[in-house]
Amino acid sequence: xxxxxxxxxxxxxxxxxxxxxxxxxxxxxxxxxxxxxxxxxxxxxxxxxxxxxxxxxxxxxxxxxxxxxxxxxxxxxxxxxxxxxxxxxxxxxxxxxxxxxxxxxxxxxxxxxxxxxxxxxxxxxxxxxxxxxxxxxxxxxxxxxxxxxxxxxxxxxxxxxxxxxxxxxxxxxxxxxxxxxxxxxxxxxxxxxxxxxxxxxxxxxxxxxxxxxxxxxxxxxxxxxxxxxxxxxxxxxxxxxxxxxxxxxxxxxxxxxxxxxxxxxxxxxxxxxxxxxxxx
Numbered sequence: 001x002x003x004x005x006x007x008x009x010x011x012x013x014x015x016x017x018x019x020x021x022x023x024x025x026x027x028x029x030x031x032x033x034x035x036x037x038x039x040x041x042x043x044x045x046x047x048x049x050x051x052x053x054x055x056x057x058x059x060x061x062x063x064x065x066x067x068x069x070x071x072x073x074x075x076x077x078x079x080x081x082x083x084x085x086x087x088x089x090x091x092x093x094x095x096x097x098x099x100x101x102x103x104x105x106x107x108x109x110x111x112x113x114x115x116x117x118x119x120x121x122x123x124x125x126x127x128x129x130x131x132x133x134x135x136x137x138x139x140x141x142x143x144x145x146x147x148x149x150x151x152x153x154x155x156x157x158x159x160x161x162x163x164x165x166x167x168x169x170x171x172x173x174x175x176x177x178x179x180x181x182x183x184x185x186x187x188x189x190x191x192x193x194x195x196x197x198x199x200x201x202x203x204x205x206x207x208x209x210x211x212x213x214x215x216x217x218x219x220x221x222x223x224x225x226x227x228x229x230x231x232x233x234x235x236x237x238x239x240x241x242x243x244x245x246x247x248x249x250x251x252x253x254x255x256x257x258x259x260x261x262x263x264x265x266x267x268x269x270x271x272x273x274x275x276x277x278x279x280x
Contacts, residue, residue: 007059014063017048021071025078033177034082034222036138038075039131045071046127053113053120061112072097082180082220134177141175144223146184148251150267154235155246162243166235166267169215176225181217185270188213188235189255192263197239209239211265235265 021044024030030037045068052064076097080090104114115123150167157164166188173179188211198206217231248264256266 006057010057010060010063014067018067018070021045021067022074025071025074031143032135032138033175033179034079035177036131036135038079039127039134041071041075043124043128043131046124050117050120050124053115054117058112069101083178083222084220138175138177143175144179144181145172145174146170147172148186148233148267150233150249150251153246153248154265155244156235156237156242157244159243161236162238163234163236166213166233166249166265168233169217169231170228171223171231172228173223173225178222178224181221181223181229183215183217183231186213186215186233186267187255187270188265188267190237190239190263191250191252191256191258191266192261193259194239194263197242197245197263199238199240209237209242211238212236213267237265 021041025037025041048064048067048071052061052068055061055064073094076093077090080086080093107114147170148167149170151165154164154166156162169183169186171181171183190209190211194209195206197209199209200206212235214234214236215231216234221229223229248262250264250266252266252268254268
């Protein structure tokens with residue numbers, strides 16, 4: 001095969017396109033549903049496929065096939081990792097892809113074309129329209145909604161590790177496509193006068209009472225279409241003599257600075273970059 005300037009630029013274009021689509025597939029910060037991502041990748045690969053069927057250059061067709069194959073395999077790996085389907089299903093998917101690629105090989109027409117150019121363009125147009133429709137629905141539905149349901153009062157128990165279940169975070173999906181859970185950074189702090197519960201060092205110096213809030217959720221969890229999931233909000237309180245005590249819980253805008261009045265627990269959301277989803 002002759003290697004000329006045209007071949008060089010075609011190879012460079014195929015390499016750059018492959019890197020771009022793989023980076024897009026592996027991007028964990030994509031703010032919408034995995035279904036939207038899969039459809040955008042499908043539209044991209046269908047467009048590359050249409051180029052391969054319309055071109056008279058066999059080398060360009062071969063390179064385009066390579067981009068499509070790599071993007072398809074990368075998307076399969078990504079989706080299986082996103083939904084934690086396990087290695088057995090991943091292997092089944094890879095074998096199914098291998099069988100599909102082999103069957104396509106047996107259907108190649110002369111000049112290494114699978115379908116006619118006009119039909120490839122029609123397929124690209126149909127997939128592109130479907131991808132735009134899916135993404136539009138995904139954007140319009142607004143993503144996941146988060147709501148922290150806290151108790152009005154908690155009793156601390158646990159001995160060496162005193163704590164309590166402060167409430168739960170309910171995650172709701174108003175749309176038809178699965179969405180990845182990204183729970184807001186809810187926090188808790190002590191407010192009011194906690195002097196009676198402050199631990200002392202060996203030198204007699206009083207230390208502050210520390211409070212921590214943990215949301216028990218798994219990394220990469222998803223909520224499927226029109227579904228709902230709840231995660232426990234667990235309080236850990238490190239102080240002297242707090243085991244068995246009851247404390248009020250209040251929702252605040254931030255951690256109060258005042259140290260007067262009855263001790264209570266203030267629950268708030270820490271400020272951070274805006275996420276795709278609305279804390280309630």
